Every structure is written in C-alpha cells, then in structure tokens.
Amino acid sequence: MRKPTRTLLAGVSALVALVALSGCTGNSAPEGSSPAEPAPETSTAATFPASARYMADMTAPDGATMTIGVSVDGAEVAAYACNGTDDEAWFFGTQSDGVIDLKSRFRDTLAADFNGTDLTGEVSMDGVQYTFTAASVSGVAGMYTAESDGVRASWVVRPDGSATGVQFSGFAQGDRNFDPFNLDELSDFDVRNEVRNTRKLGPAGPIEFLPGGQPRASINGVPVSPTLVTGTFRLG
Structure with missing residues (x-):
C-alpha cells in the first residue's frame, strides 16, 4: 500500500513544480534579451485640408482679449492676432503633420495642433498667454x-462680417537706433522692450464687403481694397 502512495505524491510534487516553473518563465524575458518596449506615444494632430482658414476670439486670465486668424495652404501658414486697439502680432512659417510652432518678428509665439476639425493652441503676446x-x-x-x-x-x-x-504707422524710435527688419542680433528682452x-499702433477703420464679397476700407481717409490673407502671404 505504501508504494502507490509514494508514487502518487511524487507525481503531484512534479506537477506543482512544473506549474511554478511555467509561471516564472512566463513573466520574465529570456536571459540576454531586452524587456518589451512600451508602445510609442502617438500624436493627436491630424492632417490639415489643402487650404483652410480658422479664427477665434481669445480671453486671457486677466480679462485681456485678442482675436486670431490662421490661414493654411499646404505646408505654408500665416496668422494674425490683434486686440483692436494697440497690439498685434503676425506669424509666418510652415506646419508639419498638423502642428504649428511659430515665433513672430517681435518674439511673440504661436503653438497649435489641428485635431481634424478645430485648431487648438496658445498665443503669447507681450508676456500674456x-x-x-x-x-x-x-x-x-x-x-x-x-x-x-x-x-x-x-x-x-468673423463669419457674421x-x-x-x-x-500700424511705423516706429517711434527713442535713444537707441535699430533696424526693425533685422533683429536677429538682439535678445528677446531687447526686442520686446525696446522695439x-x-x-505706433491704433484701431483700424471699419472693413465692409460689397454684395459680391469684395472688401473695402480706408486708411487715413484714403480708400483701399484689403487683400485676403492666405497661408502663403508674407509681409515685406
């Protein structure tokens, strides 16, 4: 009677050992191999349409307001933000895979992602976000x-017109002379505070549209025909 019991116990012990060994080897990488790499993060940005325009009204935490427009044509981007009274910023450059990251001539910044429907992002102008x-x-x-x-x-x-x-009427230069179109050698601090x-900025006059959509306005009493800004537009 003892021999079968001993054989049965030996079989149970072997089975337990085999299960334990399988559990250990299943949870660890083979010796000499690298652990499995985590899945790479994927961007949520989507591809822009071939040609598109976007706009939004913005409000900073302190209540300051700005309005921004962005035009995209292929890889080319032009954007303009202003408050209607005494501040503005132009941004020019390119987008890549639905991501925009631009700096203005006067060191303002624009960063935005396209999600397939809307353009979401942040503008920093004169230190205000x-x-x-x-x-x-x-x-x-x-x-x-x-x-x-x-x-x-x-x-x-805006869509309602x-x-x-x-x-913009130029610059009021003080004691320091500078070339406003060649600021590469100046620091961000100097550009923001001394340039x-x-x-000289002030409110623009009204812009109106004829029945066919043709814009018209005036600058200091002189009639002008405003140009629609596309992604390829650049200031001289």
Missing part, C-alpha cells in the same frame, strides 16, 4: 490687410 480653439471659417471670414502711404491696416473678420483690426513696444 491666450488659449484658443479656432473653428474653420469660410465666406468673408478670415484675415485681411491693406496699405496706404506706409501705413498698414489689418483685420480678422464683424471685425477686429489694428493700424516691440515702440510700434
């Missing part, structure tokens, strides 16, 4: 600019 979600727009909505006798007016137009715009804030 604005977040936005810009919807696609069509018709008369978009960015416009016009120039007369060295004075430039620019607008962001209302607009926010700023007029950016010397711009």
Whole structure:
C-alpha cells in the first residue's frame, strides 16, 4: 500500500513544480534579451485640408482679449492676432503633420495642433498667454490687410462680417537706433522692450464687403481694397 502512495505524491510534487516553473518563465524575458518596449506615444494632430482658414476670439486670465486668424495652404501658414486697439502680432512659417510652432518678428509665439476639425493652441503676446480653439471659417471670414502711404491696416473678420483690426504707422524710435527688419542680433528682452513696444499702433477703420464679397476700407481717409490673407502671404 505504501508504494502507490509514494508514487502518487511524487507525481503531484512534479506537477506543482512544473506549474511554478511555467509561471516564472512566463513573466520574465529570456536571459540576454531586452524587456518589451512600451508602445510609442502617438500624436493627436491630424492632417490639415489643402487650404483652410480658422479664427477665434481669445480671453486671457486677466480679462485681456485678442482675436486670431490662421490661414493654411499646404505646408505654408500665416496668422494674425490683434486686440483692436494697440497690439498685434503676425506669424509666418510652415506646419508639419498638423502642428504649428511659430515665433513672430517681435518674439511673440504661436503653438497649435489641428485635431481634424478645430485648431487648438496658445498665443503669447507681450508676456500674456491666450488659449484658443479656432473653428474653420469660410465666406468673408478670415484675415485681411491693406496699405496706404506706409501705413498698414489689418483685420480678422468673423463669419457674421464683424471685425477686429489694428493700424500700424511705423516706429517711434527713442535713444537707441535699430533696424526693425533685422533683429536677429538682439535678445528677446531687447526686442520686446525696446522695439516691440515702440510700434505706433491704433484701431483700424471699419472693413465692409460689397454684395459680391469684395472688401473695402480706408486708411487715413484714403480708400483701399484689403487683400485676403492666405497661408502663403508674407509681409515685406
């Protein structure tokens, strides 16, 4: 009677050992191999349409407001933000895989991602942060600019035809001379405090649209025909 019992116990012990060994080898990588790599993070950005325009009104935590327009044509991007009174920023560059990361001539920044429907992002202007979600727009909505006798007016137009715009009339240079179109050698601090804030800015006049959608406006009493800003537009 003892021999069968001993044989049965030996078999049970072998089975337990085999299960334990299987559990250990199943939870560890073979010797000399690398642990499994975690799945790479994937971007949530989507591909832009071939040509599109976006706009949004923005409010900073302190209550300051800005309006932004963005135009994309292929890889090319142009964007304009202004508050309708005394501040503006132009951004030019390219987008890659639905991601925009641009810096203005006066060191303002624009970062945004396209999610397939809207453009979401953040603008930093004169040290103030604005977040936005810009919807696609069509018709008369978009960015416009016009120039007369060295004075430039620019607008962001909403789908209902209302607009926010700023007029730029040059620089009020102080004690320090600078070339506003060649600022690469200046630090961000100097550009923001000694160049950016010397711009002569004020509210732009109204922009209107004829029945066919043709824009019209005036700069200092001179009639002008504003240009619709596309992604390939660049200021001189």
